Amino acid sequence: MSPARRRTTLAILAIAVGGFAIGTTEFVTMGLLPQIAEGTGVDIATAGHYVSAYALGVVVGAPLIAVAAAKVPRKGLLMGLMAFFAIAHLAVLAADTYPTVMAARFLAGLPHGAFFGIGSVVAASLVSHQRRTAAVAAILGGLGVANVVGVPVATLLGQRFSWHLPYVLVGLIAVVTVVAIGLFLPHQAPSGDESMRAEMQALRRVQVWLALLIGVVGFGGMFAMYSFITPTMTELAGLDERYIPWVLAAYGVGMVAGMVLSGRVANRVGVLKGIIGALGLIAVLLAVFGWAAQTLWLAVVMVFVLGLLPSIVVPLLQTRLMDVAHEGQSLAAALNHSTLNTANALGAWLGSLVLAAGWGYGAPSLVGAGLAVLGVGVAVLSAVVERRSRAAHPPEAQSRPASVTSARA
Known part of the structure; x- marks a missing residue:
C-alpha cells in the first residue's frame, strides 16, 4: 500500500471511530431502556422519550451546524463536533432525573448529523x-461495528454496574476520535465565501426533499420496532434479559454486512433501484416480525436481517443526496442524518403510542411495515420524477460539460 493510500485509509478510519462512538450511544439506550427507566423513575413507554430526545438533537443540530459552519475548515469542524460530543456525554454523570436525562440526550445528539454528513463528504x-x-x-460502518461490539458491551456494563457508565465510555472514545482526526486527516479547506449560500441552494431541489422524505418514512418503520427491542424480545420471544447483548450483536453483524453490500448494490443495480428494493424487503420483514418473534431462533434471525437491510439503504441514500444536491452536498449529507433521526423520533413515538394503547409488543412492527411501504412509494415517485426530468432534456444538452452535473439530478 502506497503512503498516500495508507494515509487515506487512516483518515477514513479516524472518522469511522467517531461513527463507532455515535453508533454506540444511539443504540445503547434501546438496550438499557428498562434500567434507565428504573433509574429515572419512569415507565418504559416514557423512557422511550430518551430515544426521541437524542434523535431530536440530531434533527436540530444537523442543518444548523452544516450551514452555520460552511466556511469552517472541515478538519477543524470535525474535531470540534467530536469534542462537544465528548463533553455532552461526560456530563451525563450529573443526570439522574427525567428532565436532566432528556436535556443530556438532546445535547449529545446535536453534533451527530453534521459529523456524519461532513465526514461523508x-x-x-x-x-x-x-x-x-x-x-x-x-x-457509516462505524455504526455497524458499534452494534457488534460497542452496544452489546456497553449494554452488559450498564446492566451490571450503572446505566451512566456506557455514556461515559462513549465520551472517552470521542476524545480518542478528536486526536485521531487531528493526526491523520489532511487539511480540508472551506468551500469559500459563497459556500453558505451554495449549501442552501440544495433546499430548492425537489429530488433533495424526496430523498429526505424517503429517510423519514422509510426508516421510521425500522425504529418503531427496534426502539423497543429489549421488551419485545423478552415478552414475545421469552428471552432472558441477560442475553439481550447477544441479540444486539446479531443486529450489529447485520449492519456490518449491509454496509459491505451497499457499495456492490450501488454498482450493480443503481442507487435508487437499490433503495426501492431494500425498503420493500424491510416492509415485508416488519409485517411478519410480530409473528416470527414468538419463536426465539427466528426472532434472532429477523433481528439480523433488520440490521442488514437498512444498512444497505443508508449509504445509498447518502450518495443519492450528494448527487442530487450538487453544490449543497455538506448540508444535504447532514440532513440525511437529521431525517433518519426524525425517523428515529417518529418511530419511537408511534411505537410508544401503540404500546400505551395496550396493543402489545407485536404492534410496533406493523406500524413500521406501513411506514416502510410509504418509503417505497416516495422512492418510486422520485424515480418517476427523475425519468421525466431526463426526458425533458435533449441528449445534446446532457453531453455538454456545464450540464453533466445537472443530468445526474
Missing part, C-alpha cells in the same frame, strides 16, 4: 468517483 473527496459509496459506507 470528506471521505468521498479522498477517493475516486467510483468508490464514493464504498467510502461513505466505511464511515
Whole structure:
C-alpha cells in the first residue's frame, strides 16, 4: 500500500471511530431502556422519550451546524463536533432525573448529523468517483461495528454496574476520535465565501426533499420496532434479559454486512433501484416480525436481517443526496442524518403510542411495515420524477460539460 493510500485509509478510519462512538450511544439506550427507566423513575413507554430526545438533537443540530459552519475548515469542524460530543456525554454523570436525562440526550445528539454528513463528504473527496459509496459506507460502518461490539458491551456494563457508565465510555472514545482526526486527516479547506449560500441552494431541489422524505418514512418503520427491542424480545420471544447483548450483536453483524453490500448494490443495480428494493424487503420483514418473534431462533434471525437491510439503504441514500444536491452536498449529507433521526423520533413515538394503547409488543412492527411501504412509494415517485426530468432534456444538452452535473439530478 502506497503512503498516500495508507494515509487515506487512516483518515477514513479516524472518522469511522467517531461513527463507532455515535453508533454506540444511539443504540445503547434501546438496550438499557428498562434500567434507565428504573433509574429515572419512569415507565418504559416514557423512557422511550430518551430515544426521541437524542434523535431530536440530531434533527436540530444537523442543518444548523452544516450551514452555520460552511466556511469552517472541515478538519477543524470535525474535531470540534467530536469534542462537544465528548463533553455532552461526560456530563451525563450529573443526570439522574427525567428532565436532566432528556436535556443530556438532546445535547449529545446535536453534533451527530453534521459529523456524519461532513465526514461523508470528506471521505468521498479522498477517493475516486467510483468508490464514493464504498467510502461513505466505511464511515457509516462505524455504526455497524458499534452494534457488534460497542452496544452489546456497553449494554452488559450498564446492566451490571450503572446505566451512566456506557455514556461515559462513549465520551472517552470521542476524545480518542478528536486526536485521531487531528493526526491523520489532511487539511480540508472551506468551500469559500459563497459556500453558505451554495449549501442552501440544495433546499430548492425537489429530488433533495424526496430523498429526505424517503429517510423519514422509510426508516421510521425500522425504529418503531427496534426502539423497543429489549421488551419485545423478552415478552414475545421469552428471552432472558441477560442475553439481550447477544441479540444486539446479531443486529450489529447485520449492519456490518449491509454496509459491505451497499457499495456492490450501488454498482450493480443503481442507487435508487437499490433503495426501492431494500425498503420493500424491510416492509415485508416488519409485517411478519410480530409473528416470527414468538419463536426465539427466528426472532434472532429477523433481528439480523433488520440490521442488514437498512444498512444497505443508508449509504445509498447518502450518495443519492450528494448527487442530487450538487453544490449543497455538506448540508444535504447532514440532513440525511437529521431525517433518519426524525425517523428515529417518529418511530419511537408511534411505537410508544401503540404500546400505551395496550396493543402489545407485536404492534410496533406493523406500524413500521406501513411506514416502510410509504418509503417505497416516495422512492418510486422520485424515480418517476427523475425519468421525466431526463426526458425533458435533449441528449445534446446532457453531453455538454456545464450540464453533466445537472443530468445526474
